[in-house]
Amino acid sequence: MAQQGIAVIGAGMIGGAHAAAYRQFAHRLGGAVLHSVCDMNPAQARDLAEKYGFQRVTDDWRQVIADPEIHILSVCLPNFLHTEVTLAALAAGKHVLCEKPLALSADQARPVRDAADKAACVSGTVFNYRRIPALAEIRSRMDAGDLGRPVQISVLFQCDYAADPMLPHSWRYEFDRAGPGALLDLGTHAVDMLRFMFGDVAEVVGAVSTISIPARHLPMGAVTGHGHVALSDQTAVVDNDDVMSGLVRFANGAQGFVSASRVAVGAGNRLAVELHGTKGTARFSTETPSFYELALFAPGQPSNFTRYPNRPSSPAVGALAPVPHDLVSVGYAEVFGYMIHDFLAAIAAGRALENGSIEDGYRAAQVLDAIQRASVVNAPVPVAWQD
Amino acid sequence: MAQQGIAVIGAGMIGGAHAAAYRQFAHRLGGAVLHSVCDMNPAQARDLAEKYGFQRVTDDWRQVIADPEIHILSVCLPNFLHTEVTLAALAAGKHVLCEKPLALSADQARPVRDAADKAACVSGTVFNYRRIPALAEIRSRMDAGDLGRPVQISVLFQCDYAADPMLPHSWRYEFDRAGPGALLDLGTHAVDMLRFMFGDVAEVVGAVSTISIPARHLPMGAVTGHGHVALSDQTAVVDNDDVMSGLVRFANGAQGFVSASRVAVGAGNRLAVELHGTKGTARFSTETPSFYELALFAPGQPSNFTRYPNRPSSPAVGALAPVPHDLVSVGYAEVFGYMIHDFLAAIAAGRALENGSIEDGYRAAQVLDAIQRASVVNAPVPVAWQD
């Protein structure tokens, strides 16, 4: 295979995760080249390129897509640009990995799904939490029937980046500009985890949105990122969710709870999963990333929780961790790398990336839409999960 | 005050908790007398009486209520008898503490509430989890505003007593005879905890019932308790919930999630509470009963979780634990005793028992009804929390 060029479009924080992972694995793809970093802000593009050893920078994503030396793309732009760029990449025959959320709505995501279906290239949505070895192993156990039939699942994604009431108002607090708040920004990961573990969601039975800080001060100047700036006396209304929770029914009859919060004091960036099958219960939290807990039913025996730490036999660990000992810690960036590795491996093998596909991105968008809508109409909303 | 006679009606497992607690504290009430244990099964009554030092036994609860030497009663009978006996006790002017659930429905509970309102005696519903020092302290902090305004709460009550599919069918799996399953049996504690922490529930936004073991074998003989017996080939349908979850909106605008399961493998008997206010997050689980975790917001500071262990200053600990050192463990039976102590103290002081009142029992029934109904009609159900 000829050397393939790799580009990262969008040089923000998550662009760094992609770039670092490509650096780690690109050479395994027949010597793929770390070709370009693209960002409207050239200094930021340059910084990222230097940090991870990419050869060039540009400020125009169309140029990247038009470049015949570039074959592999990560789309790490602001959410509202995901579909446009991903569609363009697919149209140009590039292998493309799009950051979550794939789109702002299922309607917007559907054409991407359709395009990906028809395209010859490899495509995917970034659902990196699927590659956490503990969660991947729980999923394997579900598939193997160790936990029996699915009964109940709870997935929480809790952050506190908006917990401070003195953070300035910005576009992210306006529904018209950002769409849902915590739901879209964080809930995407949580909803994907529901589907990863229990399959398709048939109905959102109910949902509640809470806005805990109903107004925020306008800043004196422009706002970028999440940090503090000088505030004016004027406030503006927050009209999208600080916390959104939904109760769901799966296609297989199980029940689920999903909750996303951007104001959960102390949470850091916490994903917590608890799932119950007829034969077992599994628990995991990113607070303790090196193991999950599992209790299995055995007739006539007490069922106790056992810690299952990372091991050489854990998904990805033996193959991809440099020193895969028992209880080895595997970090966020490494897990991100596992996803990039799988993307590159799919390209090398000429097959689809099935774990975290564009289809998965679309299905998540359907559920997110239904949660949002259920919270507005205060009634159950079905999910057209077979469309 | 003249010596008062104490009786425990119902000599099952929970009757033992009452009896043990009366033994511990009765003498502080001007030398109250451990008068009687009552149970249809005289041997069981006698066992309990001997174990905890009660003077007499009887098999007729009406006799107990008629006995002028008895002034204080605990109602520890099967759920369907709670209202009848409690109403009779109130009518006879007895101080009465009724096991949860107060009734099988809010309609059934309302006359008890009305009778308690008018009665001169002290009355209460057993909501013993309110006395866990860690939970009581979280509640105090809520009241003091340490956590800011209520935003979100989650309360889980998970057991696995029905996880084994080879346990025989019985009345408890039939809606007609038992009413809701996990919801009524376990959810009562969880719903009360919602109210204890965040106040009245205004609406059940949605609820889902799951029956994970849809049929069970009929036993060859009679069934008592939860144990194994010889099974016949015939099975019967289970038609009440193994797992029930509800999403709620509080009168104060906060949101809540509540879930009860009788098939949660490995759970033992687990109550887990997580609550978020605008200024803090608190977490507690009965797996680690000696502390709770709290993260408080402080401007410009990272918010970290701190463990708050039991201390002499913890609610009830300094006053009631014999050796109230830092990190002292306080057991289920001791916490139960704290409730009995408060009941006796209210009697001694001639004032109402406000923390775990009959009114609280009624309000819990309203929410339980709404959850059950929401799960059936698949639509939001309001709660008449001001009636």
Added chain:
Amino acid sequence: MAQQGIAVIGAGMIGGAHAAAYRQFAHRLGGAVLHSVCDMNPAQARDLAEKYGFQRVTDDWRQVIADPEIHILSVCLPNFLHTEVTLAALAAGKHVLCEKPLALSADQARPVRDAADKAACVSGTVFNYRRIPALAEIRSRMDAGDLGRPVQISVLFQCDYAADPMLPHSWRYEFDRAGPGALLDLGTHAVDMLRFMFGDVAEVVGAVSTISIPARHLPMGAVTGHGHVALSDQTAVVDNDDVMSGLVRFANGAQGFVSASRVAVGAGNRLAVELHGTKGTARFSTETPSFYELALFAPGQPSNFTRYPNRPSSPAVGALAPVPHDLVSVGYAEVFGYMIHDFLAAIAAGRALENGSIEDGYRAAQVLDAIQRASVVNAPVPVAWQD
């Protein structure tokens, strides 16, 4: 059996633990009577008597021992009085339970051991931590061989009652008056736990004493308890250990580490045990009192830690806890009660109390002496564990 009178000598905090436990179980001993509380401070005696329902108070322990109505005694006096009162009680034929440490040295303890050996009455040393269900179950598993042969054990007893450098100087910080500091006060429990789990200690290989706060301010007035008082400008030297650790070799060849601290910031009152056998590892801490963790070796299998929570089948739980469900929490006072129960049961049965005997108190004193001496001579010190 005729009604037996029970007396608690010493109405301090730990006297309360005895009194509460006698209240709980005395009636099971053929209606034993809660006879007397004895303390030099009559008000304190009266308070305790009222709190737990004892009939009389006295300020003279000799009178208690001379009283023919009293048959059962707990010695809860300051450490330096333990041997004198216990010897007197044994001489008078009383059943006697002596608080730890049995004596200030092995030399002082030996006559008590010899007297107990000859006496017809039941006697014991208070080693209440042996009754924590999790620790009792680990011990049972050791006995059953589940963990294989003993290899290594570590026992920590950490408190922070002396962590504050502004607490006044007192007798407890002087070797001449108090003997060892943390070692004697807290290390007794830790050393007994070594022996409970792994048997007799043959040699203290090395020991280190640290005095982290080498001088403390003298108080303006008298000092009782651990609290703050007005301090003078003058300071006095602290010359006994704030922290003492010892490395030991057991008679069976295993190794052990034991450490006691009174200045461990944040520790509360923490006992932590970790033990390794050839076939398994067990861990327990009083921070999480409801379970222990155990990893067992299985050929060709990964060895994982499993949580074993309290259950009806746990030692003492099924028999003595009023509501023995899975994961039931059992508090400090309840565990203390289990010991009192066993003491009363031994009296009722006319057999020796073997679990926490006077012999155990003597053996602990031998090891404590050897640790203290090793820390002074900076050399190994053998333990005459077969004498």
Added chain:
Amino acid sequence: MAQQGIAVIGAGMIGGAHAAAYRQFAHRLGGAVLHSVCDMNPAQARDLAEKYGFQRVTDDWRQVIADPEIHILSVCLPNFLHTEVTLAALAAGKHVLCEKPLALSADQARPVRDAADKAACVSGTVFNYRRIPALAEIRSRMDAGDLGRPVQISVLFQCDYAADPMLPHSWRYEFDRAGPGALLDLGTHAVDMLRFMFGDVAEVVGAVSTISIPARHLPMGAVTGHGHVALSDQTAVVDNDDVMSGLVRFANGAQGFVSASRVAVGAGNRLAVELHGTKGTARFSTETPSFYELALFAPGQPSNFTRYPNRPSSPAVGALAPVPHDLVSVGYAEVFGYMIHDFLAAIAAGRALENGSIEDGYRAAQVLDAIQRASVVNAPVPVAWQD
């Protein structure tokens, strides 16, 4: 600066950690080149080279050292070769990072220390655990005085790679060939952690060696690695430590406990650190790598443990983690990379690598020697920590 060539000598598991880390950071050093992997086993060298993108392979470490294109070396050979190769590298003016232990004894390590002192190049010993953000932050807090003066520290390094008695005998179980067992193999990390946190060790007060599996079956064929092979009927004696523990006194007067085990069932690869200062206690375990716990003394306040998770402000995290959010997990390989980064940064800056120096390797060897000797002579052994 001209492009510098990097070589990894030794293509075993730990060689992979070096190679992966060089891949991650080499380009930041003015485009340093991943030049060679060297191993006696050419296939293994080739595998590693391909996996991490090194250009060449060789089977002769002397050739690597003689190669003028190679400027930077990692020594990842079996322990007994460390000093020879490191001395040769220093003599040739190469920057060299030597795996732990630096040598089999302090006598053997001293010439390396002396050579490194005189050399113009950058050198270091691999003490990667120092770069775990939580441990690095505890150390910073020690330095800043947050925890007051050092009082007590405990460091455990527990593995179970030799827990299975049916693993074959090999050189590693013979003192003559391997030197100490768990002590040398695992205790090096633990001893370095003692010094990292509390400074130099003045004396080993006592030490105990335990051989829990005193004989092992000889294999039918050759043994490589830790795995199972066919066993013969014959057994051979194990004569070095399965578990070694030492009690130490630091130059600053604090006390310490260190323990290394290769037979700790369930431990995986666990480093646990607990340290006490006059003003605070800190705890960390690699079981929960994303945070440490800290309790600080505050006058008149209860001291509680707070979890401090990884944050952008944690050592190395903000600068080196691609996505440094609150609670970000950082894996073993990333932490290893932090060390390589610091090594390369020291080379780039032309300054010494102070955190994990050759001197640190020598000092650790002194302490290890003293522990080993104390266990043999059963007496305290001083450490010449100022030589």
